[in-house]
Amino acid sequence: MALSNPIPSVDAQTKTFDGVICFGGVDWWYHNRGHYDLQMMRELSAHVPVLYINSIGMRVPRPGGGNMFLKRVRRKLASFSHGLTRVRDRFWVLSPVVAPAGLGASMNETALTVQVRRAARKAGIHNPLVWVACPPGQPVVESLNPVGVVYQRTDRFEEFRGVDSERISRFDRLLKERADVTLFCSSWLMDEERSQPRRAEFVDHGVDYGPFEEAGLGSTPAPADVAELSRPIVGFVGGIDAHTFDPELFVEVARRVPEATFMLVGGCSLPEGWCDLPNVKLLGQRPYGEVAAYMAASDVLIMPWNQSEWIRACNPVKLKEYLAVGRPIVSTPFPELQRYAGLVREGETAEAFAEQVRAALSEPFDPSDGRERVCEQTWTAKADAVLEALRSVGVSRKGAA
Numbered sequence: 001m002a003l004s005n006p007i008p009s010v011d012a013q014t015k016t017f018d019g020v021i022c023f024g025g026v027d028w029w030y031h032n033r034g035h036y037d038l039q040m041m042r043e044l045s046a047h048v049p050v051l052y053i054n055s056i057g058m059r060v061p062r063p064g065g066g067n068m069f070l071k072r073v074r075r076k077l078a079s080f081s082h083g084l085t086r087v088r089d090r091f092w093v094l095s096p097v098v099a100p101a102g103l104g105a106s107m108n109e110t111a112l113t114v115q116v117r118r119a120a121r122k123a124g125i126h127n128p129l130v131w132v133a134c135p136p137g138q139p140v141v142e143s144l145n146p147v148g149v150v151y152q153r154t155d156r157f158e159e160f161r162g163v164d165s166e167r168i169s170r171f172d173r174l175l176k177e178r179a180d181v182t183l184f185c186s187s188w189l190m191d192e193e194r195s196q197p198r199r200a201e202f203v204d205h206g207v208d209y210g211p212f213e214e215a216g217l218g219s220t221p222a223p224a225d226v227a228e229l230s231r232p233i234v235g236f237v238g239g240i241d242a243h244t245f246d247p248e249l250f251v252e253v254a255r256r257v258p259e260a261t262f263m264l265v266g267g268c269s270l271p272e273g274w275c276d277l278p279n280v281k282l283l284g285q286r287p288y289g290e291v292a293a294y295m296a297a298s299d300v301l302i303m304p305w306n307q308s309e310w311i312r313a314c315n316p317v318k319l320k321e322y323l324a325v326g327r328p329i330v331s332t333p334f335p336e337l338q339r340y341a342g343l344v345r346e347g348e349t350a351e352a353f354a355e356q357v358r359a360a361l362s363e364p365f366d367p368s369d370g371r372e373r374v375c376e377q378t379w380t381a382k383a384d385a386v387l388e389a390l391r392s393v394g395v396s397r398k399g400a401a
Helices: 036-044 067-080 105-123 135-140 165-178 187-193 209-216 247-256 288-296 317-325 335-340 350-362 368-374 379-392
Strands: 019-023 050-053 084-088 091-094 128-132 148-153 181-184 200-202 233-237 261-265 280-284 300-303 329-331
Touching: 019 036, 019 105, 036 050, 036 128, 036 148, 036 379, 050 105, 084 105, 091 105, 105 135, 128 135, 135 165, 148 165, 148 379, 181 187, 181 379, 187 200, 187 335, 200 379, 209 288, 209 317, 233 288, 247 261, 247 350, 261 288, 288 317, 300 317, 300 350, 317 329, 317 335, 317 368, 329 350
Parallel strands: 019 050, 019 128, 050 091, 128 148, 148 181, 181 200, 233 261, 233 300, 261 280, 300 329
Antiparallel strands: 084 091
16 A cells, blocks of 8 residues: 655755654553653753644454443554544644554554644644654654654563563664663663663653652642541552552552551552452542642552562652652552662562551651752653653754754
């Protein structure tokens, strides 16, 4: 199939991009807006147009899992209905219509390229920086004639449940070989893979520091659905998913600390009825703008992660948000946590975790060290670090001094 009206090719000596095409790892319309790629695109849209491509999927959907399968199908269909939408000045979101992962690969690549090119023209992008946060975007990168390529290696997607690990690993290898800059947000993962990319850069997650600090200081009213909960409140804010969250450990911890209310705020993909303890309250997903208030309403904030390869390579956004809010934090151990020694309590087993929760509830706590650690780690600072890394390899945005 011939492709009409391609994005103009860029002269080999020209290394200036006039916009960003981002193959995102999440979907703008139903995922939390705090993700790395969405935050980075928000920052870059202050300078140049951004076209954010909603996640094109890595797994072939299979019936099963009760209502979750139907929920995923419905929300993806709803995302398709948005097509191309300008969500704010210089920020466009495209929900491309493609077949599920692994089905009709060559047809998908052609269809995706056509849709992205058309959307880029409408957004005013002619010489793009292509940013890949979703590895299946790799096959169409060259068809967009990029000025430069950024590969966001913030997760080990080949370890994601249900994916074709060999296929995703191949995309990962090709992206590292092609990208001008490969971004890591986990220092442990970067150390593991430092020799693989052409150029590796450590740029970890940022934080919208102001709103989270203000919420922690009491400037933001507590959500109405928290007022009815008994204190003390032990809070978790984030996705409750099997590839990250440890339900068995969490349930045992909540059982061992019956005097506390365990408040979970976030979308849940675990099987129905996974937790029926009376002191556990699942409040569901909330908009990103309300996240800080729920964190601030907690007396202790927790990260009950499993011990998977995914978690070993992670560096959760919520850690800096928790620190900015200024509440005691208890987490299961993972490598990146070593960079925050003394700021986070650790418990590997349910017994140890519960003991740390009780200690955090009973002992005096000073949030100043944690806040000082993250106060300058804003998303604007992180985006500036990426732009500087690009400049160092001869790729600059249009209008840059």
